[in-house]
Amino acid sequence: MISITDLDFHFGSRTLYDKANLHIKPKDKIGLIGLNGRGKSTLLRILVGEYKPDGGSISMSKDVSLGFLNQDLLSYDSHESILVVAMQAFSEALEIQKKIDEVLLEFETNYTDDLVEKLANLQERFEALGGYTMQARAEEILEGLGFTTEELQRPLKLFSGGWRMRVMLAKILLQQPSLLLLDEPTNHLDLPSIKWIENYLAGYEGAVIIVSHDREFLDRTTNTTVEVTGGKLVPYAGNYSFYLEEKEERNAIQKGAFENQQAQIRQAERFIERFKAKASKAKQAQSRVKMLDKLERIDDVAQDDARVNIKFNFTVTPGRHILRMEHVGKKYGEKLIFRDTHVHIERGDKIALIGANGKGKSTLMRLVAGTEAPTTGNHQLGHNVIMAFYAQHQLESLNVDNEILQEMVEAGSKRNEMELRTVLGSFLFTGDDVYKKIKVLSGGEKSRVALAKTLISEANFLLLDEPTNHLDMQSVNILIQALDQYEGTYIVISHDRYFVENVANKIWYIEDYQLKEYPGTYNEYEQWQEDREKAAKKAGLASPTTPKPAPKEEKKPLSNAERDANQQELRKASKELKEIEARVTTLEQELAVYEKQLADPNIYNNAAQLKDATVKFEQVKKELNRVNDQWEKLAERVEELEA
Numbered sequence: 250m251i252s253i254t255d256l257d258f259h260f261g262s263r264t265l266y267d268k269a270n271l272h273i274k275p276k277d278k279i280g281l282i283g284l285n286g287r288g289k290s291t292l293l294r295i296l297v298g299e300y301k302p303d304g305g306s307i308s309m310s311k312d313v314s315l316g317f318l319n320q321d322l323l324s325y326d327s328h329e330s331i332l333v334v335a336m337q338a339f340s341e342a343l344e345i346q347k348k349i350d351e352v353l354l355e356f357e358t359n360y361t362d363d364l365v366e367k368l369a370n371l372q373e374r375f376e377a378l379g380g381y382t383m384q385a386r387a388e389e390i391l392e393g394l395g396f397t398t399e400e401l402q403r404p405l406k407l408f409s410g411g412w413r414m415r416v417m418l419a420k421i422l423l424q425q426p427s428l429l430l431l432d433e434p435t436n437h438l439d440l441p442s443i444k445w446i447e448n449y450l451a452g453y454e455g456a457v458i459i460v461s462h463d464r465e466f467l468d469r470t471t472n473t474t475v476e477v478t479g480g481k482l483v484p485y486a487g488n489y490s491f492y493l494e495e496k497e498e499r500n501a502i503q504k505g506a507f508e509n510q511q512a513q514i515r516q517a518e519r520f521i522e523r524f525k526a527k528a529s530k531a532k533q534a535q536s537r538v539k540m541l542d543k544l545e546r547i548d549d550v551a552q553d554d555a556r557v558n559i560k561f562n563f564t565v566t567p568g569r570h571i572l573r574m575e576h577v578g579k580k581y582g583e584k585l586i587f588r589d590t591h592v593h594i595e596r597g598d599k600i601a602l603i604g605a606n607g608k609g610k611s612t613l614m615r616l617v618a619g620t621e622a623p624t625t626g627n628h629q630l631g632h633n634v635i636m637a638f639y640a641q642h643q644l645e646s647l648n649v650d651n652e653i654l655q656e657m658v659e660a661g662s663k664r665n666e667m668e669l670r671t672v673l674g675s676f677l678f679t680g681d682d683v684y685k686k687i688k689v690l691s692g693g694e695k696s697r698v699a700l701a702k703t704l705i706s707e708a709n710f711l712l713l714d715e716p717t718n719h720l721d722m723q724s725v726n727i728l729i730q731a732l733d734q735y736e737g738t739y740i741v742i743s744h745d746r747y748f749v750e751n752v753a754n755k756i757w758y759i760e761d762y763q764l765k766e767y768p769g770t771y772n773e774y775e776q777w778q779e780d781r782e783k784a785a786k787k788a789g790l791a792s793p794t795t796p797k798p799a800p801k802e803e804k805k806p807l808s809n810a811e812r813d814a815n816q817q818e819l820r821k822a823s824k825e826l827k828e829i830e831a832r833v834t835t836l837e838q839e840l841a842v843y844e845k846q847l848a849d850p851n852i853y854n855n856a857a858q859l860k861d862a863t864v865k866f867e868q869v870k871k872e873l874n875r876v877n878d879q880w881e882k883l884a885e886r887v888e889e890l891e892a
Contacts, residue, residue: 250275250310250456251296251428253482257304258288258295265291267480268305273428277456280467280489283477285693285721289460292477293317293430296458316426318434322417323410324837331408331416332401335387338423342380345371383423390419393445394438395606406830407884410877411437411606422449429457435466436718439606440744446470462721464489465746500550507547517541559675559731562662564707568632569596571710571738572617577626579612582889586612587623590763594710596631599732600740601753601771608759610742614638614714617740637708641715644695645871649688653678653698656687662705669705675727676701688864693719704731711739717748746771819890826887829880836873843869 251273258266265288273279281289294300296307297317327334336343352368379386391401394415405413414437421429429450435443443466450457450470461467467474467489474485474492485492517537525534574592579585586609594600594617602610615621618638619628630636648656657669664672673683676697687695696719703711717725725748732739732752740757743749749756749771756767756774767774843866846858 250313252308253305254308255305256295256302256307256482258291258300258302260291264480266302266305266482269480269482271475271482271484273456273458275427275456276454277458277473278450278453278471279456279458280471280474280492281458281460281477282467282474282489282492282722284723285691287477289477290319290432292482293319293432293458293460296428296430313428314424314426315428315430316421316424317430317432318414318418318421319430319432320414320436323414324840325405325413325417326834326837327405329405330402331391331396331405332384332387334405334416335391335419335423336383338387338420339378339380339383342375342378342383345375345378346380349375387419387423390422390449391416393442393449394419395442409881415442418446425455427455429453429455431457431459431461433461434459435461435463435744438744440603440746441605443744462717462725463745463747464722503547504550507549510544510547514541514544559672559704559734560668561704561735561737562664562707563635563709563737565633565635565709567596567634567709567738570594570631571596571598571634572631573629574616574623575627575629577616577623577628579609579616580624581885585762587616587759587764588762590626592617592764594738594740596738597736598738598740599752599754600757601749601755602740602742602757603744603749603771604758609762610759611640611714613759613764614640614712614740614742618712634710635706635708636710636712637703637706638712639700639703639714639716641696641718644692644699645874647687647695647699649686651687652684653687653690654683656698657702657705660702660705662707664705672701672705675731677724677727691719693721693724696720697724700728704735709737711735711737713739713741713743715742715744717743717745815890819887822883822887822890826880826883829876829883832876833873833880836869836876839869840866840873 253269253271253273256266256269258264281292283289291300295302297315349368349371352364352371355364356368375381388398388401392398396412396415405416408416418431418434434446438446443463447466447469457470459467459470469488471488474487474489476483476485476492476496485495487495517540521534521537525531571594572592573594574590577587577590577592579587592613602613604610612621616623616628618636619630620638622628648659651659653673654666654669657664657673658666662669670683673679678685678694678697687698690698696716700716703713716728720728725745729748729751732741741749741752753771754769756769756771758765758767758774767777769777843862846862846866
């Protein structure tokens with residue numbers, strides 16, 4: 250289907266691919282893996298023609314169609330409903346539908362045999378394209394990805410970036426390309442949606458290439474693994490778990506061959522050194538010199554599995570009870586999040602909070618942290634508890650003008666430079682890396698710095714909200730090791746099942762607007778939930794995980810004064826919303842300009858231009874995130890006032 254032959258590609262002076270080869274066959278399900286910065290996403294962009302290779306060739310069958318899900322699609326915007334946006338996948342069928350409508354309109358004044366025949370031909374083509382089922386298929390995929398039936402008619406513009414990405418994924422899936430290219434598809438999905446997409450891909454007729462750091466997802470969706478390493482594309486005939494076993498065997502063979510060759514080289518070098526001055530042995534010594542010059546050297550095995558040893562400093566030991574929250578209720582306006590829920594955390598608990606987005610996981614974390622007050626109930630932190638909270642938005646609080654080491658010093662842990670370097674080394678910042686400015690770091694590197702800052706704090710109670718987002722597999726493994734050595738208490742929110750299985754001894758989930766607990770590992774919880782589903786089905790009952798409607802409360806009628814105040818606030822909020830929308834559009838256009846500059850390889854030859862573009866890109870991105878948050882809050886308020 251697609252053949253990549255002797256591919257060469259460079260970013261400035263950096264070589265990403267050097268004579269790389271790969272053959273992609275129909276129905277291949279490929280997991281593309283490798284450390285960050287090795288060129289995985291770049292390969293996908295080369296395949297779709299966004300980047301041109303410096304050498305080699307890519308041959309593709311004429312009938313091959315490509316569907317590319319990438320992070321750039323986050324910025325796509327539209328006033329159309331998400332159902333309409335997803336159905337843009339059926340562009341030809343929609344065009345024919347317009348023509349059918351035009352013919353039917355013409356029938357009212359001009360009913361002829363020619364028009365009847367034209368209509369029949371159009372309807373036949375419309376049916377062949379699946380026109381009569383396209384809306385049902387779009388609804389099925391959107392709901393599978395987590396949207397409710399009511400949300401399908403809401404404008405795309407009302408959704409945050411992560412939910413917009415789901416709409417774009419739905420659109421690509423509906424196009425059914427012969428090759429799906431998915432770049433970190435699980436980044437914006439919750440667990441139910443991840444499981445849905447796994448089932449969908451299992452029956453997908455075309456080929457798929459997936460770049461992902463979610464090893465469980467790769468195990469369930471791929472039958473081939475391709476590692477990007479040393480500028481090459483190295484295939485393995487199995488999923489990620491198979492790759493790990495096979496690579497270990499290959500590494501053992503390579504290590505043995507390397508050590509044998511090194512022994513032969515040392516023996517030859519000793520012979521040369523000993524006999525090069527003796528006339529009787531000079532010829533033999535020279536022969537060994539020539540042999541060493543011609544010898545094709547075997548590389549030692551690269552060690553990608555970094556080991557971590559972090560010494561955690563607790564100034565105080567907390568009491569047995571870390572936190573108690575009793576009879577907690579939480580509402581946003583009329584929207585119920587929690588009712589009469591209880592939270593009990595004991596010293597040493599390792600808790601994973603899982604479940605679908607929109608259930609209140611992040612709200613619960615803020616309630617636990619005390620950064621948000623419950624509507625009802627109380628919050629009691631235990632004796633000597635010192636808390637630290639890590640969430641993605643905290644990446645914005647990093648001082649972009651600081652070097653990494655300075656950022657760690659200012660974290661206030663009172664550790665010396667050697668200790669801080671040791672911690673940073675555990676998070677893959679070695680040597681002069683520690684002097685890099687925060688502003689030049691990638692999203693994954695910033696995440697590692699923020700996590701390192703959280704872990705070196707003297708906190709004995711950690712709250713970690715999606716800590717594995719933007720981390721590659723090596724970094725996730727480092728975090729697992731760090732948490733294994735951590736003797737305090739923590740709660741993590743994560744959709745990475747491998748991570749959750751390896752760090753949690755209790756599972757929290759939200760059901761019927763209350764927090765529930767399963768006292769075991771994630772795999773045990775999964776089996777327990779599966780047994781519950783089967784038992785409910787056998788008894789003819791609704792699934793225990795099916796959300797129940799929120800209890801209805803009677804609304805008190807508004808007074809005339811309250812109605813007038815609402816209308817006045819609505820007019821003001823609507824005006825502000827339009828102003829913010831215009832600001833978002835302007836910022837998105839600015840961001841696109843800087844993205845284009847940074848995607849140009851020539852910019853890496855001009856340090857001043859690169860620095861200027863990078864700084865401006867980060868400034869605009871930060872401002873866009875701030876304005877988007879402002880827009881979302883205001884849009885929700887307008888919706889409440891209109892209800």
